[in-house]
Amino acid sequence: MKTETTNYNVIDEIEESPQILSRRQLMWRKFKRNKLGVIGGIVVILFYLMVIFGGFISPYTLEQKDYSHITAPPRMIHIFDEDGLTAPFVYGYKASMDPETLQRMYELDKNQKCYIDFLHKGEEYKFMGLFKTNLHLFGVNEGQIYLLGTDENGGDLLTHIILGGRVSLSISLLGPLISLIIGSILGTVSGYVGGVVDNIIQRVIEFFKSFPRIPLWLTLAAALPAHWSSLRIYIGIVVILAFLGWTGLARMVRGKIMSLREEDFVAAAVASGSTGWWIVRKHLIPNAMSQLIVSATLSIPSMILGEASLSFLGLGIRAPMTSWGVLLQEAQNVRSIALHPWLFTPALFIIVAILVFNFLGDGLRDAADPFSS
């Protein structure tokens, strides 16, 4: 009888003892402990959801211009009026012209209440580029709803920011992806093959590293022909941003591959007759992958910044496409910011995007090495 109880205890102990976690689980556990990283990750996901469903969330489309409401100020959503709680609405605009400066002036028109119509049927757009629909998350049946104001062409700034984010955020994802592919291929070849090949690749990397980044970006962007379509320009900008990004990654991969190559498990794989390609694909790259992804994530903020700077200077994305940098062109001088401070809101989106990618990258960097304290 007594022995039985002991046996039960042993089994209980085994079940209660900490289970053995895989490397991935360890990383996830470590990542979760970094609060800023988790917050960054959540906001990044929200950002991408925002741009993926951009056409649906934005109340208007890029083509819609309201020439009678140029640079109209933002409007708050109200849920209280004189009589108390009502359905959400925004106040209308009463436009007038300053007789001296010929500036357009807008006043709050308390008499006009534009009630928000959820799942509003507005202008037609292509949902995720797949099928046409006219369903928007919200809109107004009469009057206007410009929650962030309008730009100098009478376009709704909220719509432009959401749809411009599609360009800004996708570029900052594609750029590192290209860097990642080029960097890991050349880095692996360099580190695994060694010898003359390694030497040549290292010289090429040094060559690219001796260029100052921003002037080279400017030069390459200026070299994009003016007659190109905006889509080709977009691809061109992605390539330009990835142009210098791969060198650091290639160096890192090379170092990692060189140290992994000496590990026992590689020797075991060689002894059991694996080919070089098999070893690279099954043993070396998976082991270097986590650090690779981290480095790529850490390079996203500078890509966002690069795109914004180029577009801001008029060398980047061109109409009819728009991006956060393009939108900031209208806020280029103190005068326009002073008169229409809401034109500066795209800047806020850029800052927040860079901030959360920094947080996320920092969190991932700590998590990539789960065995360090």
Add this chain to the structure above:
Amino acid sequence: MFNYILRRIVVMIPVLIFISMFIFFIIQLPPGNYLDSYVALVSSQGETISGERVAKLEKRYGLNQPVYVKYWKWVKGFIFLDFGNSFQYDNASVWSIIKEYIGFSILIAGSTQIFMIVVGIPIGIYSATHQYSFGDYFWTVLGFIGLSIPNFMLALILMYVGYFVFGLPSLGGLFSEQYVTAPWSIAKFIDLLEHLWIPVVVLGTSGTASVIRTMRANLLDVLNMQYISTARAKGLKENVVIYKHAVRNALHVIIMWAGMRLPQLISGSTVVSIVLSLPTLGPIIYSALKSQDMYLAGTVLLFQCILLLVGNLIADIVLGFVDPRIQYN
């Protein structure tokens, strides 16, 4: 040491030759040339330009010659500091334009460098010695925000705040209007200082943030070393332990970083200089690229590459002096 420097310089020469070819290749990429945009500009102003005149200008600038001839035309005078002539600045020599602007570029970059180190290192030391205190968190978050605000945006924000909150006159440029062409005097120097702080703060913010973070991380590493425990155990004052034993050993990375940062600052100030209309190389390369002033654009880009290479070399040399453990063989 001398051998090492010499070898590095010798290696630099073929790299620079490749760089100059590559630069010339990109500058040549866009279709059309300076004359096309010039003719377009003139005709947009309602004037016409005769075909004869165009042919004359073409010949003068050598625009209809093959690429390798143009390239040779550009590089052959390098040893004599002859980098060809600029198109848009009335055929002025490229060297004279660079000479005029590079001084301010270096001045701004140098002042920014000093600003970053003077502000960043003490805060980094504070953060490391007061780890996880309120002040540490405060500076960490502020540093992250500093890293996240694009420079040109910070410039716009500062200009806005300066103009509307403090009523300062226009903050663009490096001089007030009356001093731009005036000869150097004490008044002009003071005017320069009044304008200089804006680009310095704008350019220095993100750098200061990384100085703080690097200094904090390094100092924390050093403070965990056994010789620090030993220093404390033998009864040294905490200040002596930190400043004489720890900080000194944490400074290496900052010094190396600073050397590599200076040339990056010169090229990194491009966008800010355009926004703030500073008399530096930034706006020059921008307008040269836009109007396809190829010799000027190419030379400015080449200069920035040279500065980068030389900066890296200087950083390595200085590091050798500071850290005797590093051997150059």
